[in-house]
Amino acid sequence: xxxxxxxxxxxxxxxxxxxxxxxxxxxxxxxxxxxxxxxxxxxxxxxxxxxxxxxxxxxxxxxxxxxxxxxxxxxxxxxxxxxxxxxxxxxxxxxxxxxxxxxxxxxxxx
Numbered sequence: 001x002x003x004x005x006x007x008x009x010x011x012x013x014x015x016x017x018x019x020x021x022x023x024x025x026x027x028x029x030x031x032x033x034x035x036x037x038x039x040x041x042x043x044x045x046x047x048x049x050x051x052x053x054x055x056x057x058x059x060x061x062x063x064x065x066x067x068x069x070x071x072x073x074x075x076x077x078x079x080x081x082x083x084x085x086x087x088x089x090x091x092x093x094x095x096x097x098x099x100x101x102x103x104x105x106x107x108x109x110x
Contacts, residue, residue, distance in 0.1 A: 005098040013091040013098075020088060027081035034074035041070035 045061030061067060 004101060005094055010095060010098045013094040016091045017088060017095070020084060024081075024084050024088060027077070027084050030077040031074070031081050034070070034077040038067070038070045038074055041066040 041064065042061050045064035045067050046057050048064070049057040049060035051057050051060055
């Protein structure tokens, strides 16, 4: 039976996982920083508003250019992190599939 996942493909997956540990951690940290910047932008917009009511101040804060920029940065950071996380998950599935196939071969099930 032809190998479903070759040893070379397994090595490629393992190298990718090892090489992207720090990048994944940094991408996740950037998402957290972006979330914090949203909170700061919301607060700045709220306190910069000249409206009297709390609800009007909240609306001004949400519509502020600083908030729009912070939301854009968050979306960019989130996309980068999720792409990296998804690729790492795919590579992990390849490793686990290879392990399972080889365990079955050793036990005579394949």
